[in-house]
Amino acid sequence: MAGALRQVEDLHLVNLTKKFGDAAAVDDLTLTIAAGSFFALLGASGCGKTTTLRMVAGLEDPTAGTISIGAKDITNLRAFQRPVNTVFQSYALFPHLDIFENVAFGLRRRGIKDVKTPVNQMLELVELSAMARRKPTQLSGGQQQRVAVARALINEPDVLLLDEPLGALDLKLRRQMQIELKRIQNEVGTTFVHVTHDQEEAMTMADTVAIMNAGRIEQMGNPATIYELPKTVFVANFLGQSNLITGAAQGRSGDDILVSAHGQTYVVPAARSTAPGVAVIVGVRPEKITVLDAVDGHRAPDAHNKIAGRVTDVSYAGVSTQYLVRTPWDQELTVFEQNVIVGDRCSVGDEVLLHWATEHTFGLDGAQDVHAGVLPEVLDLEATASALESRGA
Amino acid sequence: MSPILVAEPAKPVVVAQRRSRTGYILLFPGMTWLAIFFAIPFITLFMTSLQQPVPGKIGKYQAGFELSNYANAMVEYWPQFLRSFVYAGIATLLALIIAYPLAYFIAMKGGRWRPLLLVLVIAPSFASFLLRTYAWRTILSDEGPITSFFNALHLLPDDRILNTGIAVVAGLTYNFLPFMILPLYAALEKIDPRLIEAASDLYASATTTFRKVTWPLSLPGVVAGTLLTFIPAAGDYINAELLGSTKDRMIGNVIQTNFIEFRDYPTASALSFVLMAVILVMVFTYIRRAGTEELV
CATH class of the missing domain: 1.10.3720.10 (MetI-like)
Structure with a gap:
């Protein structure tokens, strides 16, 4: 019940597979979700994250593999027999029942006679006591969302599944609900498994994020760790943005790998590289890069990685400024700079020098497509832009 | 009251009137239908139900108030x-x-x-x-x-x-x-x-x-x-x-x-x-x- 932390157990998915026809929506997924953690499954639509969630809920039968909580195998239990509850996308509140009865639904089905006390407590937890006798349609989106959470949580599930629970809310409300959900999770101590395509949501809320792609987990871990050190191109592009430069390893220098690309050498710490062979993709996050006017280029520390280029676009966004910088080999790099500089910023057409600390550099296997994980819409836009440009030239 | 103030609201009123008139025009066929094929027969039926027989003539009835029917x-x-x-x-x-x-x-x-x-x-x-x-x-x-x-x-x-x-x-x-x-x-x-x-x-x-x-x-x-x-x-x-x-x-x-x-x-x-x-x-x-x- 609310307030008291309960003893919960780990959720284990072992070799979980779901095929629709020949296509595997979830492909041999093995995963342990620690008891009491806030776990986010992050991925683009169609990556298998919702299917995974539905299999845990019992709403979809796995083609192969097992699901267990602690030592108890629940793979063959029906949805209504599992100690798992779901907060559905768009909530699925029962329109013919009032808020109180919606929340009481699970308790009543389990034959619990005195539902009044727990339901009122739960409504208090989600701050909806005043709405108990309203119908779902009389509530705002955010309130309905909280009812959905209350209706699931009141059953004290071992695992609470959240299927894009904030997708229908506008941005401001979503931020508020993220904090709210996090507070509720801290209070009840239940394992939360949260499915989302919103990377910011996953990073701010979850203790552990698993990034899914094509039915498999690309990378899993603490959000900061994944962000700072992506291990695949997909992760580098999908979680935030990355500048990726294709190159070839030339050798080592102490703990660093020297990678040459486009006639220049970059230093990549060996510990931060997942490239097995010679082909290496050198990566750096846009906010790690500093922009210097070319004439001030000598001020860049010698140990830093450097690229010269020309500014093609400057967009001021309050907190930071985004620069697009074209390299001599015609690649466009993105730089975010905090707006802490007094005086002139660079402007379009300026020759600049980009530099960043080698500790911020990561290396990826060069056998991958450098566009993996970039949203198709973005790729389309880039293609259109370059087509327009070449026509103008 | 100045003439300007009087003149100002005139336009919206005309629009509103025209709009409500459109409503009546649209209702007209349906209402006519209801009147001819429901309301009038309904009243006739009710009156018939209270008629009394014309003495001596089988199948002939005249207006009356025969609740006993x-x-x-x-x-x-x-x-x-x-x-x-x-x-x-x-x-x-x-x-x-x-x-x-x-x-x-x-x-x-x-x-x-x-x-x-x-x-x-x-x-x-x-x-x-x-x-x-x-x-x-x-x-x-x-x-x-x-x-x-x-x-x-x-x-x-x-x-x-x-x-x-x-x-x-x-x-x-x-x-x-x-x-x-x-x-x-x-x-x-x-x-x-x-x-x-x-x-x-x-x-x-x-x-x-x-x-x-x-x-x-x-x-x-x-x-x-x-x-x-x-x-x-x-x-x-x-x-x-x-x-x-x-x-x-x-x-x-x-x-x-x-x-x-x-x-x-x-x-x-x-x-x-x-x-x-x-x-x-x-x-x-x-x-x-x-x-x-x-x-x-």
């Missing part, structure tokens, strides 16, 4: 009244039992076949109502397979189906079934499948899910379907005429005979009025109860 009609024909409501009630119930699973199947499992299945539901209506009812005479005939089958099991009290109440109820059920299926389908089709999933996620078995979620959410369809079946069935006379014996006459038959054969217009009108009144009262009670959660 009502009392006499009820005393004489209450069994047919009762039978009408019993037959219509049984037919409605049977139609509900048959239609619900069918509508459920089409709505929930029909997939891309849904439009075709719905056409199949309505398809028989392309043939005339009379013709289909005649066809039932053949289907239920004494030597027909259905009668033989039930006779072999010794299930029929009169050893026959045709010309019994069973045939009348069967005919009513069959003829009004689409009016039950369509509103049920419309209600079931609107149910979000995620609500069913949510119920099973919240520990409801399939039966409980049906009882607590699907059924209550389909109630608007149940109410509409039962009304659309019961009302015409209660006033129907074709089925009793073609499929029943003289012992199975419904109130529709009585009204028809009184009008056409006996030319007892006041009695027939009085019966029509009572039928209407009784149905109205029943419908209102029903809807009011259905509106609350008593039916759940």
Whole structure:
């Protein structure tokens, strides 16, 4: 019940597979979700994250593999027999029942006679006591969302599944609900498994994020760790943005790998590289890069990685400024700079020098497509832009 | 008041007037239709129901205020009244039992076949109502397979189906079934499948899910379907005429005979009025109860 932390157990998915026809929506997924953690499954639509969630809920039968909580195998239990509850996308509140009865639904089905006390407590937890006798349609989106959470949580599930629970809310409300959900999770101590395509949501809320792609987990871990050190191109592009430069390893220098690309050498710490062979993709996050006017280029520390280029676009966004910088080999790099500089910023057409600390550099296997994980819409836009440009030239 | 202030609001008022006039113009055909084909006949019928016979002339009546027409009609024909409501009630119930699973199947499992299945539901209506009812005479005939089958099991009290109440109820059920299926389908089709999933996620078995979620959410369809079946069935006379014996006459038959054969217009009108009144009262009670959660 609310307030008291309960003893919960780990959720284990072992070799979980779901095929629709020949296509595997979830492909041999093995995963342990620690008891009491806030776990986010992050991925683009169609990556298998919702299917995974539905299999845990019992709403979809796995083609192969097992699901267990602690030592108890629940793979063959029906949805209504599992100690798992779901907060559905768009909530699925029962329109013919009032808020109180919606929340009481699970308790009543389990034959619990005195539902009044727990339901009122739960409504208090989600701050909806005043709405108990309203119908779902009389509530705002955010309130309905909280009812959905209350209706699931009141059953004290071992695992609470959240299927894009904030997708229908506008941005401001979503931020508020993220904090709210996090507070509720801290209070009840239940394992939360949260499915989302919103990377910011996953990073701010979850203790552990698993990034899914094509039915498999690309990378899993603490959000900061994944962000700072992506291990695949997909992760580098999908979680935030990355500048990726294709190159070839030339050798080592102490703990660093020297990678040459486009006639220049970059230093990549060996510990931060997942490239097995010679082909290496050198990566750096846009906010790690500093922009210097070319004439001030000598001020860049010698140990830093450097690229010269020309500014093609400057967009001021309050907190930071985004620069697009074209390299001599015609690649466009993105730089975010905090707006802490007094005086002139660079402007379009300026020759600049980009530099960043080698500790911020990561290396990826060069056998991958450098566009993996970039949203198709973005790729389309880039293609259109370059087509327009070449026509103008 | 300055003239400018007076002149200012003039334009919006004209627009508003024009808009409301458009409303009346659009209402006109419908209202005229209602006046000519409902309100006037309704009043004429009511006046006829109070007429008294012209002494010495059979089948001639004059204006009057014979409330006894009502009392006499009820005393004489209450069994047919009762039978009408019993037959219509049984037919409605049977139609509900048959239609619900069918509508459920089409709505929930029909997939891309849904439009075709719905056409199949309505398809028989392309043939005339009379013709289909005649066809039932053949289907239920004494030597027909259905009668033989039930006779072999010794299930029929009169050893026959045709010309019994069973045939009348069967005919009513069959003829009004689409009016039950369509509103049920419309209600079931609107149910979000995620609500069913949510119920099973919240520990409801399939039966409980049906009882607590699907059924209550389909109630608007149940109410509409039962009304659309019961009302015409209660006033129907074709089925009793073609499929029943003289012992199975419904109130529709009585009204028809009184009008056409006996030319007892006041009695027939009085019966029509009572039928209407009784149905109205029943419908209102029903809807009011259905509106609350008593039916759940």
